[in-house]
Amino acid sequence: MNSKTITIDPVTRIEGHARVFLNIGDDGALTSAGLVVNELRGFERILVGMEADRMPLITARICGVCPAAHHLAASQALDSAAGVKAPPAAELLRELLCLGHLIHSHVLSIFVLEGPDLVFGLDSDPLESNVAGIVKANPELAKKALRCRTLGQKIGELVGGRGIHPVTSVAGGISMVFDHEKKQQIAAWILEINELVPELATAAKDLLLRLIDQHPSLMKDWVIPSWHFGTVKNGKTAMLNGSLRAVDDRGQVKTEFPTADYDRHLVEKVVDWSYMKEVRVVHGGTSNDYRVGPLARVNLSEGYGTEAADFELASLRKLGGNPCHAIVFQAYARVVELLYASERAFQIINDPDILGETRVPVTFKGGRGVGHVEAPRGTLIHDYEIDENGIVRSANLIVATQQNYVSINHTIEKAAASHVLGKSDDAMLLNAIEFGIRCYDPCLSCATHAMGAMPMEIVVKRGRDILRTIRRNG
Amino acid sequence: MPDMHQNSVETAKKTMILVVCVGNDLIADDALGFEVYKRLETEGLPGHVRLEFLGVGGLALLDLLTGNERVLMVVDAVQFGAAAGTVHCLPWDRIPSLGGSAISVHDIGLKETIEIGQALYPEKMPPSIILVGIEGRCFNRMREAMTPETEAAAEKALEFIRNLFRNN
Numbered sequence: 001m002n003s004k005t006i007t008i009d010p011v012t013r014i015e016g017h018a019r020v021f022l023n024i025g026d027d028g029a030l031t032s033a034g035l036v037v038n039e040l041r042g043f044e045r046i047l048v049g050m051e052a053d054r055m056p057l058i059t060a061r062i063c064g065v066c067p068a069a070h071h072l073a074a075s076q077a078l079d080s081a082a083g084v085k086a087p088p089a090a091e092l093l094r095e096l097l098c099l100g101h102l103i104h105s106h107v108l109s110i111f112v113l114e115g116p117d118l119v120f121g122l123d124s125d126p127l128e129s130n131v132a133g134i135v136k137a138n139p140e141l142a143k144k145a146l147r148c149r150t151l152g153q154k155i156g157e158l159v160g161g162r163g164i165h166p167v168t169s170v171a172g173g174i175s176m177v178f179d180h181e182k183k184q185q186i187a188a189w190i191l192e193i194n195e196l197v198p199e200l201a202t203a204a205k206d207l208l209l210r211l212i213d214q215h216p217s218l219m220k221d222w223v224i225p226s227w228h229f230g231t232v233k234n235g236k237t238a239m240l241n242g243s244l245r246a247v248d249d250r251g252q253v254k255t256e257f258p259t260a261d262y263d264r265h266l267v268e269k270v271v272d273w274s275y276m277k278e279v280r281v282v283h284g285g286t287s288n289d290y291r292v293g294p295l296a297r298v299n300l301s302e303g304y305g306t307e308a309a310d311f312e313l314a315s316l317r318k319l320g321g322n323p324c325h326a327i328v329f330q331a332y333a334r335v336v337e338l339l340y341a342s343e344r345a346f347q348i349i350n351d352p353d354i355l356g357e358t359r360v361p362v363t364f365k366g367g368r369g370v371g372h373v374e375a376p377r378g379t380l381i382h383d384y385e386i387d388e389n390g391i392v393r394s395a396n397l398i399v400a401t402q403q404n405y406v407s408i409n410h411t412i413e414k415a416a417a418s419h420v421l422g423k424s425d426d427a428m429l430l431n432a433i434e435f436g437i438r439c440y441d442p443c444l445s446c447a448t449h450a451m452g453a454m455p456m457e458i459v460v461k462r463g464r465d466i467l468r469t470i471r472r473n474g
Numbered sequence: 475m476p477d478m479h480q481n482s483v484e485t486a487k488k489t490m491i492l493v494v495c496v497g498n499d500l501i502a503d504d505a506l507g508f509e510v511y512k513r514l515e516t517e518g519l520p521g522h523v524r525l526e527f528l529g530v531g532g533l534a535l536l537d538l539l540t541g542n543e544r545v546l547m548v549v550d551a552v553q554f555g556a557a558a559g560t561v562h563c564l565p566w567d568r569i570p571s572l573g574g575s576a577i578s579v580h581d582i583g584l585k586e587t588i589e590i591g592q593a594l595y596p597e598k599m600p601p602s603i604i605l606v607g608i609e610g611r612c613f614n615r616m617r618e619a620m621t622p623e624t625e626a627a628a629e630k631a632l633e634f635i636r637n638l639f640r641n642n
Contacts, residue, residue, distance in 0.1 A: 042616040046500070061500050064529030108533070132589035143594050150537055164529045 020433055022416050030416050034271075034409040035437065047395040052078055052364055052386045053171060059382065059397070060165040065443050068101035068156055069375035070397075071166045072240065073382040078171035080260065081369025081386050082362040089356035090173030092348050095240045096186070097159040097166060098373060099341040099348070102239065103152030103193060105376035106294075106334045106341070109441050110204050111145040114331050117438070118207035121214055122431055141203055148196045151189045155345070158186060173359035183349065190345045197342040201312065201335045208331050209319075218328045222436070224410050225249040225325045227281055227290035228299040229403065231374050232256065236305040237297045239374040245300055246281045246290060251323040254283050260370040262381055262398070279403045291407040292378025292400050293440065294333035299323035306347075309340035327411055327439040364390040375400050377441055401442045411436040488544040488600060491523045491642055493635065496531045496550040502619040503558075503610025506551045509628050510606075510635070520639050531584060536591050536598070543600040545642055548584055549631060551624070552607035559623030560609040561630045569605055604638075606631050 023031045043062050050058065055078060060071035072094055079086055086094070110118075115134040135142040160166025161176055168176040212218050227249060233242030245256040246265070257265055267287055268277040280287035290296070299322070303310035313336050320329045348354065366388035372381045378400030385394040401408075415436040493514065497507030511527045519525055526538050531550060539546070554562060569585045584605055591599050608631055611621045 043500070046616060058500075061498065061529075064498055067529060112533070131586045132593065135590045135593050139594055142590070146533060146536070146590075146594065149533065153534065153537065164527060 020412060020437070022412075030413060033413040033416050035276075035405070035412060035442075044395045044397060047384075047392050050392050052081065052369070052384065052390050052392050055382070055384065055392065055395075056169055056171075057165070057167060060167075062397075063443065064164075066101065066105065066375050066377070066380075067165050068097050068160060069373050069380050070382070071160065071169055072098055072373040073371050073375075073380045073397075075169040075171060076240075076259075076371025076373060077369040077382040077384055078362070078364075078371070079369075080371055081367055081384060082171055082364055084172050084360050084362055086173040087357045087360060088353040089178065090169075090358045091241065092351055092354045093159050093174045093176075093178060093358065094169055096345060096348050097156055097169065098239050099345045100152045100155030100159065102337060102341045102374075102376050103197075103345075104149050104156065105152075106338045107145050107149040107152065107200070109376070110331055110334050110338070111142065111200075113438060113441055117435060118204070118211055118331065121211060122435055141200075144196050145200055148193060148200060151193050151196075152341075154189055155186055158182060170359070171364075172362035173357075175359060178355065178358060180355070183354065187349045190342075190349050193342050194346055197338055198308065201308075201339055204331065204335050205312075208328070208335075212328065219320075219326055221414065222328055222411075223326045224407065224414055226407050226410070227254070227288045228296035228323065229281060229290045229292050230297045230300050230379055231372070232301050234305075235301060236303060237301045238304075244372065244379065246283065246288075247300055247323065248288070249323065249325070251299060255281070259372045259381065260368070262370065262372070263383070266398070266403075276402055276405055278406050279398070280406065289406045289410065290403070291440075292403045293330070293376075294337055295324065295327065295330045296378060297374065298329075298333045298336055304336070304340040304344075306340050306343035308343055309336050312336045312339055327436070330439045330441070364388075377401060377443060378403055399443070401440070404440050404442065408437060408440050408442060411439065488542055489522060490540075490543045491545040491547065491639065492526065492538060492543045492600070493523060493547045493549065494526045494528055494531075494535060494538060496528045496548060498529060500617055502612040502615045502617060503551050503608075503621050503624045504613050505617050505620060506608045506610060506624055506628060506631075507549050509625070510549045510608075510631055513628065513632060514635065522642075523639055532587060533590070535584075535587050536595065539591070539595075539598045539600070541598045545602045545604065545638070546600040547604045547606060547635065547638065549606045549635070550584070550608070551610035551613075552605075553611075553613075554607065554609060556609045557623070558609055558611040558621045559627040559630075561627050561634065562605065562607040562609065563634050564605050564607065566603040566605060569607075606634060 020035050022033045025031045047055065047058065055074040056071045059074045060067040062070050075094070111134070112131050116131065119134045119137055156166065159168065161168040168174050227246055229244065229246045231238050231240070231242050232245045243256050243258055244262060246254050248254050255265060265281060265283070266279050267282050268279050270277055281290050298313055298316060303313050316324060316329060316332050316336060320326045320332065364386050366386060368383070368385050370381065370383045372379055380400060381398040383396040384392050387393050412433055415432040495507040495511035498504045499508035508527065511525065514525055528534055531548065535548070552562065556562070566585060566588045588599070588603055608624060608627050610624045612619050
């Protein structure tokens with residue numbers, strides 16, 4: 001076959017995990033593009049044969065980046081398997097754990113992962129525009145952002161019972177005595193978050209708008225329509241409980257269903273060039289590309305139901321459209337969610353129900369359990385088949401990055417088509433593709449975390465012959 | 475430049491050694507940090523040593539510093555391109571820089587984290603920061619696929635760590 005393939009390879013941290021390829025035909029036009037994920041396999045297999053009770057503990061250890069999300073999805077799945085509903089106090093504490101994690105993760109994503117793009121712009125030298133660079137550019141803002149991250153983490157530690165891997169969310173609720181002392185401590189942290197977040201949100205928004213001013217193409221070339229998918233509760237976007245909703249690329253609600261029905265609405269497709277399967281929403285006989293995560297959630301419903309978040313969401317829509325498909329607005333969507341998490345956490349800690357009973361007794365009679373949570377990067381679903389002895393017989397985990405996979409690949413195509421093809425600037429090629437992938441903040445293997453200026457290698461191939469190799473070295 | 479006298483007074487208050495082991499105990503060579511953590515915890519630690527574990531490195535590391543640490547030692551699986559099982563014991567400023575990005579398999583790299591710490595919280599930073607990096611090869615399979623050379627290197631890393639306890 002007479003075509004040229006350009007492969008972009010992250011060569012260090014995530015070696016063996018990911019590679020970007022661009023197939024270019026003889027006429028110079030892009031024929032295909034994608035992220036090849038050498039997905040870490042085996043988690044689902046190691047769960048089989050374990051006691052169901054252990055799922056929240058063991059699955060939290062799958063990923064060092066989002067342990068709380070797996071912990072919560074697992075305990076929600078066990079509730080459904082046992083046919084119990086966690087008491088209101090447990091639901092509030094679970095939501096608090098989820099929000100603490102969201103705050104911690106979103107602050108890192110905005111200020112650390114996307115920070116260099118926002119502060120230094122897209123054309124800057126990656127050696128200068130790294131994480132330490134943005135800290136030095138505005139140390140006071142950086143301190144506030146890191147403090148906010150720490151506070152989110154602390155809430156997670158207190159509610160989750162342990163720093164790294166949370167342990168308290170179990171089948172039937174929360175296995176922790178939540179007393180006045182703990183409540184006061186968390187309330188103090190939330191007040192501090194409430195003070196920090198508006199300032200951080202304004203700073204992040206200003207940086208984003210400046211970036212868009214400098215690069216008007218972000219609102220033209222980087223607009224990638226798709227369906228959106230995520231969690232709604234009482235008609236509003238939510239992070240925990242509720243049902244799953246898909247809206248189309250015009251913002252119309254197409255379907256909404258309980259978690260357990262996900263396998264009737266989402267279809268996986270194997271592709272021969274990657275271990276990661278593509279996922280699409282099936283509706284009315286068609287299968288539809290979709291995305292999850294912050295940019296999906298802002299498009300799911302009229303809003304989040306808290307004042308500052310919904311006010312900012314109105315401003316996002318004014319600038320980015322409704323539904324918004326501009327991928328650079330992922331950062332703006334995170335700002336909206338940071339405001340929401342701050343406001344919602346305040347509501348939760350002041351809800352008198354939080355001091356009630358946190359656990360109901362549970363026995364497994366055998367059957368299926370499905371649970372989900374909105375992880376910072378998008379919907380996470382855990383699905384277990386449990387036998388009458390309480391042993392897991394099969395497990396299926398649908399993670400956010402897998403669901404964003406089709407959109408990530410479209411973004412790479414778009415980046416290549418408008419920023420790379422026909423131009424000989426290697427740095428531009430690296431920057432554009434890295435930026436596109438970074439907007440999704442992908443967690444490529446649930447073990448490693450692609451972040452910052454990913455060290456890349458580009459291999460230009462014709463058939464099997466390597467024509468040239470481009471590396472960005474430090 | 476800080477005043478020398480002031481600097482030595484500040485340093486005198488710092489008496490602790492903090493060992494932070496990083497890794498994912500479910501994943502092949504990534505479990506090495508956890509392995510070292512477990513063995514150190516089992517064999518007991520001198521009074522001036524504090525031991526912590528982190529699932530991923532990055533900024534969470536800064537939260538563990540109290541300002542009383544004289545030495546920070548980070549134990550992690552690395553991919554520096556040496557043979558599997560090679561133990562790299564490097565002061566943080568000699569950790570190879572890879573395009574301004576991370577060098578370990580976790581989150582933000584140690585070098586950047588330390589740079590951030592020194593820019594924002596100089597008073598909290600220990601005068602001595604050392605990476606004990608154990609060269610791994612397999613990061614995309616489960617724990618049972620740990621590279622034998624990497625696994626065997628845990629003891630070598632522990633020897634270095636114990637020596638450091640004795641001499642500090």
